[in-house]
Amino acid sequence: xxxxxxxxxxxxxxxxxxxxxxxxxxxxxxxxxxxxxxxxxxxxxxxxxxxxxxxxxxxxxxxxxxxxxxxxxxxxxxxxxxxxxxxxxxxxxxxxxxxxxxxxxxxxxxxxxxxxxxxxxxxxxxxxxxxxxxxxxxxxxxxxxxxxxxxxxxxxxxxxxxx
Amino acid sequence: xxxxxxxxxxxxxxxxxxxxxxxxxxxxxxxxxxxxxxxxxxxxxxxxxxxxxxxxxxxxxxxxxxxxxxxxxxxxxxxxxxxxxxxxxxxxxxxxxxxxxxxxxxxxxxxxxxxxxxxxxxxxxxxxxxxxxxxxxxxxxxxxxxxxxxxxxxxxxxxxxxxxxxxxxxxxxxxxxxxxxxxxxxxxxxxxxxxxxxxxxxxxxxxxxxxxxxxxxxxxxxxxxxxxxxxxxxxxxxxxxxxxxxxxxxxxxxxxxxxxxxxxxxxxxxxxxxxxxxxxxxxxxxxxxxxxxxxxxxxxxxxxxxxxxxxxxxxxxxxxxxxxxxxxxxxxxxxxxxxxxxxxxxxxxxxxxxxxxxxxxxxxxxxxxxxxxxxxxxxxxxxxxxxxxxxxxxxxxxxxxxxxxxxxxxxxxxxxxxxxxxxxxxxxxxxxxxxxxxxxxxxxxx
Numbered sequence: 001x002x003x004x005x006x007x008x009x010x011x012x013x014x015x016x017x018x019x020x021x022x023x024x025x026x027x028x029x030x031x032x033x034x035x036x037x038x039x040x041x042x043x044x045x046x047x048x049x050x051x052x053x054x055x056x057x058x059x060x061x062x063x064x065x066x067x068x069x070x071x072x073x074x075x076x077x078x079x080x081x082x083x084x085x086x087x088x089x090x091x092x093x094x095x096x097x098x099x100x101x102x103x104x105x106x107x108x109x110x111x112x113x114x115x116x117x118x119x120x121x122x123x124x125x126x127x128x129x130x131x132x133x134x135x136x137x138x139x140x141x142x143x144x145x146x147x148x149x150x151x152x153x154x155x156x157x158x159x160x161x162x163x
Numbered sequence: 164x165x166x167x168x169x170x171x172x173x174x175x176x177x178x179x180x181x182x183x184x185x186x187x188x189x190x191x192x193x194x195x196x197x198x199x200x201x202x203x204x205x206x207x208x209x210x211x212x213x214x215x216x217x218x219x220x221x222x223x224x225x226x227x228x229x230x231x232x233x234x235x236x237x238x239x240x241x242x243x244x245x246x247x248x249x250x251x252x253x254x255x256x257x258x259x260x261x262x263x264x265x266x267x268x269x270x271x272x273x274x275x276x277x278x279x280x281x282x283x284x285x286x287x288x289x290x291x292x293x294x295x296x297x298x299x300x301x302x303x304x305x306x307x308x309x310x311x312x313x314x315x316x317x318x319x320x321x322x323x324x325x326x327x328x329x330x331x332x333x334x335x336x337x338x339x340x341x342x343x344x345x346x347x348x349x350x351x352x353x354x355x356x357x358x359x360x361x362x363x364x365x366x367x368x369x370x371x372x373x374x375x376x377x378x379x380x381x382x383x384x385x386x387x388x389x390x391x392x393x394x395x396x397x398x399x400x401x402x403x404x405x406x407x408x409x410x411x412x413x414x415x416x417x418x419x420x421x422x423x424x425x426x427x428x429x430x431x432x433x434x435x436x437x438x439x440x441x442x443x444x445x446x447x448x449x450x451x452x453x454x455x456x457x458x459x460x461x462x463x464x465x466x467x468x469x470x471x472x473x474x475x476x477x478x479x480x481x482x483x484x485x486x487x488x489x490x491x492x493x494x495x496x497x498x499x500x501x502x503x504x505x506x507x508x509x510x511x512x513x514x515x516x517x518x519x520x521x522x523x524x525x526x527x528x529x530x531x532x533x534x535x536x537x538x539x540x541x542x543x544x545x546x547x548x549x550x551x552x553x554x555x556x557x558x559x560x561x562x563x564x565x566x567x568x569x570x571x572x573x574x575x576x577x578x579x580x581x582x583x584x585x586x587x588x589x590x591x592x593x594x595x596x597x598x599x600x601x602x603x604x605x606x607x608x609x
Contacts, residue, residue: 102506115437
């Protein structure tokens, strides 16, 4: 009886330790200096180029997802404002996937990601005839690494000036 | 055209009907059949003529080496070392001394003769059952000398067929994408080669990205995806003439093309506004039919050999899974229910199986399942591999495999591999450059 109680207590303590250590690892990833991720969405800056001051050229996605994060929406609002100011500029939205998927599905996924960005730009007043969508699937990674951070940089939609 | 090149002129002796040696190809063969491939005998005059025409010292030996290599890579046969052969090739072809071949433990013996006749290559060969001391098959045919490698492949196919009861797959070609350069800027070219890696030829220059080439049923046409002028579209290429034309010129990306089994249509995906659906185009009248209409991604379509069904990849359930439907798009049924994601379904030429790529817990698998989704079997596991393509007899799958890079992002390679349906006999296929997206042709001489 007593023995089993001790066991139970140890178990609780053990579980608590596990939970704590899990938290610790998560924190470690989030504070990675070189480039960080939230969930598995890239939140760093080291591949980003700027269309104009304060207008980043790309947004990032979670694995297999095409949902825009809060940060992505902020980036796209800045791009929309920049495009409204420069009404002669047209853009190509280049959608990409990471290398951890089959080629054909990734082509479709890249197209879906670029379209998610296009739809958002359109809701901020950019006409669809100023936007072309081009999917590269997994064919044009920016980072050749085989690790979760590299893959997170490659899951992206990049806005490129077309003229 | 290709069919015309090889003419089977005469069959010397009809194939005997009684069963002699048999090789079971339905299970992993851990005990391959010992076979002696005696070099094709050649007289001095013919030898000199071929040396002049082909710059090969002894074409008879060269052809038997092709046969040996084919039989050996099939995993079903064990060609014995020529050094142990006691009987000279010319005499063995007339009448083998079966005791001699029995002594070196050969169970089957291949003999033959090659002649230079009117600027042509004439070959005859025989297959013998050593234990029963009987001839199993004798064939002869004539072709242009430059076809000498195909002669070796055709002999291999006939031997394979006689001993296994199923058609061979040696007189075939592979179309694939040759890759070079850094991972972030790969240069890709369409490339074609014989099944054993010889006679490699680049079909495009690498100026634009090309992906996923697939043969038509006669293996004279190829459909593929090209990024020509940065517009990803499905193209058609005539291998003989080199003529290319766009066939999927829709207002958006067309991709994942394949031929219908009768070769009259191309089935492909068309992506627009974030959704991808499956369409067919009739190559004769250019009529386009929409097959699926769903807000999800529908891609990687592949017909059943009778053309009545289509298997495809869709994420309509939330994630990539394999589905089948009737060829008009009705009766859509999901068939993959295992753990993980499933992609690239390809219907086997025998009709009973679907090969696929599976992604589960960070590993990629090539596997097969029955067309109702039951009986899933995973054949090989790796860091990254995908896109299986069936040998024309449905016994072997070819696919490509990529390697993990190191901490600095270096060390990336992409190579072609094959594996038997049994899960045994995994082999890398040599290519001059890195390679991906292989597609196996039909049997060229049949």
